[in-house]
Amino acid sequence: MHSILVVDDEPLVRQGIIARIEYLELNPSAVYEASNGKQAIDIVKEFHPAIILTDIQMPEMTGIELVRNLKPLYPDIFFIILTVFAEFDYAEAALHLGVNAYLLKPISNTELKKTLLMIEQKVCEQEQIHAVLLETDIMRKSLRELNSEQLFHKLLHTPESNHAFIKEAMDSLFEFRDTAFAVAIINIDGNTYTDSYSFSDCDLIKFIVTNIITYQESPVRRAVYSSFQNVNQVYLVLSHSNAATLEKYYSSFLGNLLYIVSARFSICLTIGGSDVTSVVNLTAYEHANEAFRQRLLSGNGDFYIYSKDAAAHSDTIPQKNLNLLMKYIERCDTKNIEIILDEIFSNEHMKSFSPNYIRIVWVKIMNVLIQTAGKMFPNANAELNQSILDMDILDSFHTREELKDYLYQLIIRSLHVNNLEDLSSTNRIRLAINYIQNHFNQDLVLQELAFQYSLSPNYFSSAFKKETGMGLVNYIEALRIEAASDYLLHTDENASDIALKVGYHDSQYFYRVFKKATGMTPLQYRNAHIE
Secondary structure (H helix, E strand, C coil), rough: CCCCCECCHHHHHHHHHHHHHHHCCCCCCCCEECHHHHHHHHHHHHHHEEEEEECCCCCCHHHHHHHHHCCCCCCCEEEEEECCCHHHHHHHHHHHCCEEEEECCCHHHHHHHHHHHHHHHHHHHHHHHHHHHHHHHHHHHHHHHHHHHHHHHHHHHEEEEEEHHHHHHHHHCCCCCCCEEEEEEEEEEEHHHCCCCCCHHHHHHHHHHHHHHHHHCCCCCEEEEEECCCCCEEEEEECCCCCCHHHHHHHHHHHHHHHHHHHHHHEEEEECCCCCHHHHHHHHEEEEEHHHHHHHCCCCCCEEEECCCHHHHHCCCCHHHHHHHHHHHHHCCCCHHHHHHHHHCCHHHHCCHHHHHHHHHHHHHHHHHHHHHHHHHHHHHHHHHHHHHHHHHHHHCHHHHHHHHHHHHHHHHHCCCCCCCCCHHHHHHHHHHHHHHHCCCCCCCHHHHHHHHCCCCHHHHHHHHHHCCCHHHHHHHHHHHHHHHHHHHHHCHHHHHHHHHHHHCCCHHHHHHHHHHCCCCHHHHHHHHHC
């Protein structure tokens, strides 16, 4: 039986009713008691009992007033009025308020059991009705969503010539009469499925991504649709009533999405987006696909936007320069940072592209900064993240030189240094450690690292050992063994391939080093931990 609340100002009466309920073996899930109407309301708010037995005549609040207060707020609660014959008129009035039954005092065990079982049956019937209604609502919602998904996919494969269907479908899918749209393909990259997530978490990852898209601050509207072709993909449609506004915030929206899912949830995405267009159709879908294929040349974990400029010229976004910029930021190489910014915003790059090129490059540089400087100096993230979102700042620059100088100063501020000479030797060692942690699988030489951070080899060696507790060679070896152990436990790759991945070109030497560090060969290590 469902839970019951007994309300009566006389303790003996309350305890007597509770004792009878127990004696009659009605077995309610819980029994609560209250001495007045106000106390009863507090209990209802906290525990929400299914059935309330209440006396009519009580101080402070009568049973009628209790019903009148609770019924509008809790229409699913069933009420039974306890009354004497002289109060029968009150009982009839209570029935009009929604009371489900009444019991005359003194209450017989037979009537109490009969009434409670009758009310319990009604409670169960009500729950069944609610369940059916809920299931019906869910089915209707699912059907509407499925119909929308199917209509959207049909729209994606409709050529421009079918104007009538495109208009009808867009009117149905997009409530707002926006005139500017962009279609993006969002792909969950394979390296997401490592320690944090498995392939069975695909729906969870898409749920996280969809929520971030939904609640991200931006003036553009957005809609997310499942992909029928690829379980690792979803489609995103961004729209606005003004094409210039959508173009302005398009790249920053995608850039910020990549940053949030990567930094907060360790989810790796690659996004390919169409250009801004007046309709969603086959052409927009093909442009998004073409942009998505750019990952084959420039790598995963980034966003690519289709550009008519890029289609008309061999040049695209200067990805190689951006990769170099990342390395120079990691090294705090202020001189080369300036040189690479000159190249990115050179006449050669700028003359063939629309203003949207600048917006995309801006967001990509911000993401490079967050991934590098933001890791070394986490306090810089707030300013960098705000710079991704603040696309209005681009309108304040009158020349390319102003834009380039602003970015250079932002990078320097993020690195907390005016030039490398301003860094203390301790900070230089810490920058070197950060660089080594990200490049331990490469050939790192003491003399070259010391020169890179403007320190003598002897000083670099002693300062490095003081900071890390071990020499450079042992530190690199520890990082490589740690990475190799991780590969052995979480991949099926053979030991020789793992050796190359972590920086050992001689697999036999790798075996000896690994056994010395762990006491086991790579194969023994894998088998032991699997067992």
